[in-house]
Amino acid sequence: MAEEVLFKVIIIGDPTVGKTSFVHRYVNDSFRRDYKMTIGVDFALKVIRWSDRCNIKLQLWDIAGQERFTSMTRVYYKDAHACIVMFDLSQKNTFQNAVRWKKDLDSKCQLADGAAVPCLLLANKCDLGQREVEQEEIEEMCKEHDFLGWSETSVKEGTMIDESMK
Numbered sequence: 001m002a003e004e005v006l007f008k009v010i011i012i013g014d015p016t017v018g019k020t021s022f023v024h025r026y027v028n029d030s031f032r033r034d035y036k037m038t039i040g041v042d043f044a045l046k047v048i049r050w051s052d053r054c055n056i057k058l059q060l061w062d063i064a065g066q067e068r069f070t071s072m073t074r075v076y077y078k079d080a081h082a083c084i085v086m087f088d089l090s091q092k093n094t095f096q097n098a099v100r101w102k103k104d105l106d107s108k109c110q111l112a113d114g115a116a117v118p119c120l121l122l123a124n125k126c127d128l129g130q131r132e133v134e135q136e137e138i139e140e141m142c143k144e145h146d147f148l149g150w151s152e153t154s155v156k157e158g159t160m161i162d163e164s165m166k
Helices: 019-028 067-077 092-108 135-144 161-166
Strands: 003-012 041-051 054-063 084-089 119-124 149-152
Touching: 003 019, 003 067, 003 092, 003 135, 003 149, 019 041, 019 054, 019 084, 019 161, 054 067, 084 092, 092 119, 119 135, 135 149
Parallel strands: 003 054, 003 084, 084 119, 119 149
Antiparallel strands: 041 054
16 A cells, blocks of 8 residues: 655735636646635645655645735645745736745744745746746746745646646
8 A cells, every 4th residue: 555645735826826727727637717716725635646655645725815814824824845826927016926925934834844835936827928027037036035946837728737846
């Protein structure tokens, strides 16, 4: 029987950047245009066969981006093993707010050994023609705020979804 390892991954960012769509694309390989606003937090589970002896269970926490839910983030962040901060390439303010999300996480949560929760920055909606954030800005932000790295994604087209999660 294969060993199972559970990892809690939180997905945070402003409203409408594509967090819920990202989770659905990654878990179910599907995309819909008509998602409703996440209230509080939503959950999904994806099991990955890592080897003959080990399965990884990714527990994905899709955390609402609305301001009124930020008082609950400490509870939602608790025991997270990894984080994805997502922003919309076509809305500069969501990029600027990504720093606020990362700082919020860093101030409220850390790994069991006291280290910062590893965080990946995802620049979503690269399929749209209008772009308000340039690569250099993203790279600078990643270095300055200790992100593991970043990737451009298109949840709609399925671009770099699986690769980002690996």
